[in-house]
Amino acid sequence: MFLISHWAAPPGVLVPVLLTAAIHARGLRRTTAGHSSVGRRSPGPPSARRRQRGREALLFYSGLATVLLALVSPIDYWSGVDFWPHMLQHLILIFIAAPLIVLGAPWLPMLRGLPARPRRKLLRLVYTTPAGGRVRAALHALGHPVVAVAAFLTVFLVWHLTVMYDLTLANPYVHDLEHVCFLVIGVWLWSQLVGSYPYSPRWGPLPRVWLIAAVLFGNWMLAIALTFARTPWYPAYARVTVPHMPLLADQSLAGAMMWVLPMIPLGITAFTCLNVWLDADADDDDHLQAMIDRTRATMSVAGGD
Numbered sequence: 001m002f003l004i005s006h007w008a009a010p011p012g013v014l015v016p017v018l019l020t021a022a023i024h025a026r027g028l029r030r031t032t033a034g035h036s037s038v039g040r041r042s043p044g045p046p047s048a049r050r051r052q053r054g055r056e057a058l059l060f061y062s063g064l065a066t067v068l069l070a071l072v073s074p075i076d077y078w079s080g081v082d083f084w085p086h087m088l089q090h091l092i093l094i095f096i097a098a099p100l101i102v103l104g105a106p107w108l109p110m111l112r113g114l115p116a117r118p119r120r121k122l123l124r125l126v127y128t129t130p131a132g133g134r135v136r137a138a139l140h141a142l143g144h145p146v147v148a149v150a151a152f153l154t155v156f157l158v159w160h161l162t163v164m165y166d167l168t169l170a171n172p173y174v175h176d177l178e179h180v181c182f183l184v185i186g187v188w189l190w191s192q193l194v195g196s197y198p199y200s201p202r203w204g205p206l207p208r209v210w211l212i213a214a215v216l217f218g219n220w221m222l223a224i225a226l227t228f229a230r231t232p233w234y235p236a237y238a239r240v241t242v243p244h245m246p247l248l249a250d251q252s253l254a255g256a257m258m259w260v261l262p263m264i265p266l267g268i269t270a271f272t273c274l275n276v277w278l279d280a281d282a283d284d285d286d287h288l289q290a291m292i293d294r295t296r297a298t299m300s301v302a303g304g305d
Helices: 011-033 046-072 074-078 083-103 107-113 116-128 130-142 145-159 162-170 172-193 205-227 235-239 247-260 263-304
Strands: none
Touching (some): 011 046, 083 263, 107 116, 145 172, 145 205, 172 205, 247 263
16 A cells, blocks of 8 residues: 555646656757757767767656655655655655766756757856856855765755754645755765766765765764664654554664665765776876886887997
């Protein structure tokens, strides 16, 4: 019954997600058909570029589908009954939907999918006006990796304070705002961990491993506190009238999920960063060895003369 009943179709979720998908699809068609004056400067034949765009589109649409899974499936209904589905909902938005959206690199297709006149006005505003310059400077500052991680940990902690969390259960608009915050802060964080064309991470692969460690550490601290707390943190769940788990057992399960589940995507990302860093280090070693060999050969020739 958990997966069958209580599906919903809230317009406040469906309309933005479907509109986003439609704009992206329109922009992707324009890009593929060659109607855009701005093209991706990627190596390889056109077929390879099309396959790359197809893979990115699949990731992006999977991210949007994951948003729907979190917000229209029974997970959303049961999040008002027990704490652990609510935690699952947050983890899906931050650690599954957000990285899929970022890996999908939707920014240029979304821009190209806009009607021509609004698109030109937007670009003119951003790139030719003093206000646009200030916005770009602010976004550049906010895009610093340390700022992104600090903002993520702060937002994640604030929304799990008792007063804020109980407010989300009492007010649906606050609940919706919470979801928007988690998705936005997730995209913000993951853009610095994996990059999202045309934007690249500010830091190299090894420093990004330290960013991931900082995220995991902050997440673990909150998860451990929830898992081993001796009193319920969120009394609003005690007022639920339908049958639900005992509050402490529910809270411990939610804390364990927060503790374990983020390690999967973050661990994969950290392993990938380490692999890239080691490969680059091996290339540097090969280059150094080649220089040493050339130097020895030169010295041998000089000695023979």
